Amino acid sequence: MSQFNYYDNIASIYDQTRWMSESVAEEVADHILELVNAKPDTSFLEPGVGTGLNVIPLAKRGYSVTGIDISQEMLDQFSNKLKGIPQNLTLIQADASQLPFPDHSFDVVLTVHMVHTVSDWQRFLDEIERVLKPGGFYLNAQWITPPARMAFEYYFKAILAKGTNTPASSPRHTGNREISVGDYFGKKEYRSNYAVAKKWLVSNTVEELLGFLKVRAYGLCWRSSDEEFEQALNEFEAFCLRHYGSLTTEISSEAQFEIWTYQIS
Numbered sequence: 001m002s003q004f005n006y007y008d009n010i011a012s013i014y015d016q017t018r019w020m021s022e023s024v025a026e027e028v029a030d031h032i033l034e035l036v037n038a039k040p041d042t043s044f045l046e047p048g049v050g051t052g053l054n055v056i057p058l059a060k061r062g063y064s065v066t067g068i069d070i071s072q073e074m075l076d077q078f079s080n081k082l083k084g085i086p087q088n089l090t091l092i093q094a095d096a097s098q099l100p101f102p103d104h105s106f107d108v109v110l111t112v113h114m115v116h117t118v119s120d121w122q123r124f125l126d127e128i129e130r131v132l133k134p135g136g137f138y139l140n141a142q143w144i145t146p147p148a149r150m151a152f153e154y155y156f157k158a159i160l161a162k163g164t165n166t167p168a169s170s171p172r173h174t175g176n177r178e179i180s181v182g183d184y185f186g187k188k189e190y191r192s193n194y195a196v197a198k199k200w201l202v203s204n205t206v207e208e209l210l211g212f213l214k215v216r217a218y219g220l221c222w223r224s225s226d227e228e229f230e231q232a233l234n235e236f237e238a239f240c241l242r243h244y245g246s247l248t249t250e251i252s253s254e255a256q257f258e259i260w261t262y263q264i265s
Contacts, residue, residue: 011073029057047096048114052078148253
C-alpha cells in the first residue's frame, strides 16, 4: 500500500493512536515561539502537516500558518478541528517534499519526524533553505516514542517478521538511508541548537494498544498480506496475555518532543 493510501486510511484515528495531546502541543508551541523570537507577523510552514497537531496552537493564536500534506483526508481532519479554515491558515494538498512557494516566503519552517520519508532528503533541505527568509529558522523536530510503547511494537514486529520477509527492525519509509541534517546545515554555517521542548508521561492499557494495531494505525501494519497480518495479530494477543498478565494492564513511560534549531549565521 502506498504512503498516500496509508495516511488516507488512518486519518480519522491518527490523533488518538499517537501520544501528542492538545495540552502538550500548547506547551511545545510556547517553546517554539520563544525559540524563534516570534513577532505577531511571524509566518510558519509545516511540510507534512497531517492533522495539524503541531501547529494548531499557532494558528489559534493568530500566526500565519501554512501546512502542506499529500493526504487530503489528513488535511480535512485538520480543518474539522478548527470548524473551517481561518484566514491566517493555508492548507495545501501536495507532495510535502516539493515546496510550491517563492523564495524567502517563511520566517520558520517546522518538520516533525518526516525528513526520512522524502525520497531525496538533500533536495528537500535545499527547498527548505530556499523558502526561508534571511535570518529565518528551520526547526527539525520529532516526538520520541515512549519506551514502553516502543517495546510493545517491537514484540509485534518480531512476531510479524516470522511470517513475512520483513525483518523486525525494518525501518519505516526511507529511514534506512543515512541522513544528517546537522551536517547539511553545519556546512552552510548555520547556527544550531538542540533542546527538549517537553517531556510527559504516556499511559495506555495493553488492550488499547492492541486496538491501534487492529485498526492498522501504523505503517508497519501494511507491510504484509491481510492473512499474514491477522495471523500475527492473533499470535501477538496471546503473547500479550502471557507477557503482561492481562489486557487491562497499563504500561507507562515518558515521551519527549525534541527540536534541532538551525539559523543562518
